[in-house]
Amino acid sequence: MSTMVATKANPTCESLVRIHFTQWVETYGQELYRFALRLVREPHLAEDLVQETWLRAWRYIDRLQNERSARAWLFSILRRENARRHSKVKAMEINDGSTMDAIQDSYPQPDQKLLLRDVCALLPESYRSVLILQAQDGYSCREIAALLELSPNAVMVRLSRARALVRAAFQSR
Numbered sequence: 001m002s003t004m005v006a007t008k009a010n011p012t013c014e015s016l017v018r019i020h021f022t023q024w025v026e027t028y029g030q031e032l033y034r035f036a037l038r039l040v041r042e043p044h045l046a047e048d049l050v051q052e053t054w055l056r057a058w059r060y061i062d063r064l065q066n067e068r069s070a071r072a073w074l075f076s077i078l079r080r081e082n083a084r085r086h087s088k089v090k091a092m093e094i095n096d097g098s099t100m101d102a103i104q105d106s107y108p109q110p111d112q113k114l115l116l117r118d119v120c121a122l123l124p125e126s127y128r129s130v131l132i133l134q135a136q137d138g139y140s141c142r143e144i145a146a147l148l149e150l151s152p153n154a155v156m157v158r159l160s161r162a163r164a165l166v167r168a169a170f171q172s173r
Contacts, residue, residue, distance in 0.1 A: 021057075024070055024074065025054065027071075032074060032075070032078055033047070035132075035133075036050050036078060038136060039082050039128070039129060040085075041121075045085075049081055050078070053078040056077050056081065071147070072146050072148070075148060076148065079129060083125060119165065119166050119169040119170075120166070123166075126158055127158050127161055127162035127165065129148065130148070130155055130158045130159050130162065131159060131162040131163070131166075134159060141156055141159070
């Protein structure tokens with residue numbers, strides 16, 4: 001695809017790019033939305049985030065080196081768009097949106113579930129995203145590393161630090 005994308009100005013090639021892009025929207029759209037929803041916990045913000053991801057992906061499609069890495073590339077764009085959104089807002093909101101059910105099962109009391117939701121909302125995005133992908137979505141460290149374009153060791157470090165912050169919040173309470 002890199003030769004096809006590199007000559008995007010060619011009408012035939014542009015048609016092929018559109019076909020591939022449409023396939024990506026159909027294939028990865030719902031998965032991107034679910035991930036965005038878990039990051040921002042508001043459906044309209046998640047939709048906006050995914051739309052911004054698609055716009056940026058279309059704008060920079062010529063930078064994609066290998067079509068096989070399109071999924072990881074799209075997830076990276078989504079994460080960066082979320083970081084841009086945070087830099088504009090400058091304040092993290094604690095919402096009543098979806099929580100991390102897989103982790104919450106360990107803390108059956110309602111007040112602990114609320115505390116967990118609040119703690120997870122306050123985690124840095126890099127820690128929260130890996131924790132969500134593993135605890136809620138069931139991805140392995142290797143899969144998370146591929147999605148987020150990180151090394152497996154970096155994923156394990158982030159997961160460890162995220163869990164330590166969650167534990168510390170529960171111990172200090």
